[in-house]
Amino acid sequence: MSIELSSEAPRCHRADAREPGGYLSALGDSRAHLLLTDPPYCLLTRRRKGGDERDPRAHKKIDRNPIVRFETVKDYRVFTEAWMTRAVSWLTPEARLVIWTNLLGKEPITTVARQLGYTHLLGEYVWGKRTTDKNANEQLLRVYEVALVFSRTPLPPLGPGEAPTVWAVVGGYDDDAEAQQWGNHPHHKPFSVLEPLVRTYSRPGETILDPFAGSGSTPAAALRLERRPACMEIEPEWAERVTHRLRGVAGHSR
Ligand SMILES: C[S@@+](CC[C@H](N)C(=O)[O-])C[C@H]1O[C@@H](n2cnc3c(N)ncnc32)[C@H](O)[C@@H]1O
Numbered sequence: 001m002s003i004e005l006s007s008e009a010p011r012c013h014r015a016d017a018r019e020p021g022g023y024l025s026a027l028g029d030s031r032a033h034l035l036l037t038d039p040p041y042c043l044l045t046r047r048r049k050g051g052d053e054r055d056p057r058a059h060k061k062i063d064r065n066p067i068v069r070f071e072t073v074k075d076y077r078v079f080t081e082a083w084m085t086r087a088v089s090w091l092t093p094e095a096r097l098v099i100w101t102n103l104l105g106k107e108p109i110t111t112v113a114r115q116l117g118y119t120h121l122l123g124e125y126v127w128g129k130r131t132t133d134k135n136a137n138e139q140l141l142r143v144y145e146v147a148l149v150f151s152r153t154p155l156p157p158l159g160p161g162e163a164p165t166v167w168a169v170v171g172g173y174d175d176d177a178e179a180q181q182w183g184n185h186p187h188h189k190p191f192s193v194l195e196p197l198v199r200t201y202s203r204p205g206e207t208i209l210d211p212f213a214g215s216g217s218t219p220a221a222a223l224r225l226e227r228r229p230a231c232m233e234i235e236p237e238w239a240e241r242v243t244h245r246l247r248g249v250a251g252h253s254r
Helices: 021-027 073-088 103-115 191-201 217-224 236-253
Strands: 012-014 032-037 091-102 120-130 145-151 168-171 207-210 228-233
Touching: 012 021, 012 236, 021 207, 021 228, 032 073, 032 191, 032 217, 073 091, 073 103, 091 103, 091 191, 103 120, 103 145, 120 191, 168 191, 191 217, 207 217, 217 228, 217 236, 228 236
Parallel strands: 012 228, 032 091, 032 207, 120 168, 207 228
Antiparallel strands: 091 145, 120 145
């Protein structure tokens, strides 16, 4: 690796993204150049208001199933407001927001980003997840989640010699077998899916903030591409696993 990222091994802080402590531990007095994160999706507890819960067990955030459910979309917006307001206060003014969401989460996330001054939705990055369909003549791609890219300012027009922004990627759930290696997090993101986002919206040596690290796919991709990861995760076992994963990546690149 050509860049000296840090004398200290990177780690994932066990913290709540709505509270200040994790940001302070992860960033100290520095600021991040990109927010690239994958918060809990807008999954509701009930199919309709007052109806039965979809899965009463889903409330219990257990290891290997760190799923959070919300009573209503309004509750999800309140949650989004709490963490996003906190996170953007740790960014440089030019930083972009790249936020993964399921389709129901697009509206609340866009509303909150706009309220915070990120008035330009530059686009929607789509992960076409390769299915295991065996029909020899066609390949089905499933879209479950997209990453919304926000900026405070519009994109300048593309010069004739410049490469266009990538807005879609195709990949299986775990083409590189990293999910399997790192606990099979239900919302794991493969390196090949994250790589265009890291390369497009940050430069080597810059800091990438991920307050919802899960199994650590984003901070691991950041480190692999010579960026500084600043991350946290609320579940202690996952936070510990991410720290272990980052130490492995840092060890490989020295
Ligand atoms: C969608 S997953 C992230 C998956 C991750 N991108 C990966 O590749 O493994 C969201 C993560 O946020 C964590 N989480 C939920 N609420 C949180 C909070 N308030 N603060 C920090 N982390 C939280 C969950 O435990 C879960 O691991």
